[in-house]
Amino acid sequence: MDKNYTILIIDDKSENLHYLSNILKEENFLIRATTDASFAINSSKLNPPDLILLDIKMPNMSGFEVCKILKKDETLKDIPIIFISALDDTQSKVKALNEGGVDYITKPFEKEEVIARVKTQLKIFESKNTISKLLELQDFFLKKIIHEMNTPLSIISLNIDNLESTLGYKEQFEAIKASSKSLSSIYNDLYYLIKKEKRITEEKSINLVRFLSSRVAFFDEMANIKNIDITLDINEEFEVFMDSNELERVVDNTISNAIKYSFENSTIEITLDKEDENYILFIKDEGIGITDTKAVFQAYYQQKDKNIGLGLGLSIVKEICDKNEIKIELSSEKNNTVFKYIFPQNRVIKGD
Known part of the structure; x- marks a missing residue:
């Protein structure tokens, strides 16, 4: 992958942290690992990771509770969370996904599976970020179009009316007016799209x-x-x-x-x-x-x-x-x- 992604691993078993850290470091990921869920939450707020591997059954605070806290934070809510657990029942997997997890890996870990699932979720995360940036650019582009269209449309409409009052009816004036109305309709659609969230009904x-x-x-x-x-x-x-x-x-x-x-x-x-x-x-x-x-x-x-x-x-x-x-x-x-x-x-x- 092009970027050295940072992965945060939260698990109360140090042997799991050691194993996951080693196999992911081989893929050139930057690893942060801890058995302390509270510390993981606070450190994420200061330095957000790109992906989190989160154990479900932990003392003091379960993985589900950690996930809820992270998803409530505006800066952390979009970070993909893969739950890791010895629990292999359907109910646990469904709950993990409903709580905001993007995937679920069961113990004992298979090296190839862990790497494949992590890479897949990072690619999805990267794609979402790209789409988000494209939407921002699209919004900026639409606003520029709206700004640039308004004045020329007004000038065309005003001048064609003046010409028609001076020269009388011409078939060409009708065509210009029709084209101007067509552009005006497009303008109004674009204006509605960029203003609909902020506009007061x-x-x-x-x-x-x-x-x-x-x-x-x-x-x-x-x-x-x-x-x-x-x-x-x-x-x-x-x-x-x-x-x-x-x-x-x-x-x-x-x-x-x-x-x-x-x-x-x-x-x-x-x-x-x-x-x-x-x-x-x-x-x-x-x-x-x-x-x-x-x-x-x-x-x-x-x-x-x-x-x-x-x-x-x-x-x-x-x-x-x-x-x-x-x-x-x-x-x-x-x-x-x-x-x-x-x-x-x-x-x-x-x-x-």
Whole structure:
């Protein structure tokens, strides 16, 4: 392995410490070994090891108790712990894993098994650290993208409106506006992703007729590029109580998805209705359809041979709907795809 990892061995039997220390030193691991569990905990806080081999049956403090203490410490909780014990019953092994252990080695020790299990857990630990660093870089990268996108989008929108008021309607202006709206939708998805943990949810009563009308108007240029007609049918008028930004992400991503995958010269139907006691929003499009109606809600999913978008929109939709207890029913057949959003009763404010 590339790094000289430090392994802490905690066992009340000095012969076990000696044996494990010797075989692991042969693999160029740095070894710290002790029979004192309290000392091991305190020393770990000062100088955390990369992996811990921990005996279960010890006087004064059991291995399970030591593990609980370590897992409560913010700086030590991610250190992999392999339990070592003469106990070979299933119950002990299950408890060890439930307490936070990553593996379990039974006595008497087999040299090759100990080395293999230690190396495997260190590789997993190393991979987790790499993923964690990549996620930090991804977060930083997304924040940079958000920052860099905002100003150019605002400038494009402002200037195209000024040009259109000066020169009059041009087909090219429509295309620029549509592209700007598409980028704006991507921007809003990325902004939601990086801000969702810190953002304070502000729930309020939202008139769906007015809200949906504004979103249809927003996507007008994008729909016009493909000569798609977006209709809004109100069979049952009602309001929903939720955060407007979250509702916007649900509606915008569904409409945007419908436009991307719809055929030219087709229709997207948006309907508010009531079935039995359920208040429902339908969004139906006429397009290529969705092959896998379950996988489509996974982050970064893209339909085979259709490399369109980032694959984030519908995963955000699913996340928000789960949070607000909005049930999603998705059907797709014969070039007709229908997203059905069923609002829970506690979020519906009924119309007159």
